Amino acid sequence: MRATVRLNDALLKAAKREAAKRGETLTALIDPGLRLVLAKPRPAPRRRVTLPVCRAGGGLLPGVDLNNSAALLDILEGRR
Template sequence: MTRTTIRLSGDLLRRAKKRAAEKGRTLTSLVEEGLKAVLAEPKRATRKRVHLPISKASGGTLPGVDLNRSADLEDRMDFA
């Protein structure tokens, strides 16, 4: 077994020592169990970054389309 040094917050160390004592275990065995549990978790798949297209078109809406009236938009989409 290899010795190492880790830095923990005071509160975390107190809680870990208390839990180890409650279970009748050493702090080392508790830390080792925690590390094994974390390392056994399946690796999360990284998401592929999606680049959304940006339009360089200028202008506005079609004549007669009022963006404040959803019925106008729906009518135009039905014929598109």
Template structure:
């Protein structure tokens, strides 16, 4: 979509320099900058998922969640 935006001369010159260095259009530089600014200002995800747990006492004795291969062995019944 075409639109007109008034930019300070120094900002436009910086956009032109970046476009030339990256070999893209000035529009692409401005679009990228706007997307980054909007993403930065977007609220952080606050959806916290609570997973149900069953049983008592946490992990089985000897189980370490930091050791993937040992955990896989336990899950496959290779103890």
């Protein structure tokens, strides 16, 4: 069966070069690749995830600086 397909110029040139290097037609090169793509199952669409929002009051403890990772590590490991 014949079909007309529009390909990117660089892709078509590379495919023709590869087919010539293998000693086969462009159709013989494209056919197995297309079969692989069609046989591969499509991933399920990703569902949107809604993350919980904390509405509790409070905040950071006095002296905690979120921009100082070394100090945060000290607090988390009980060195401060």
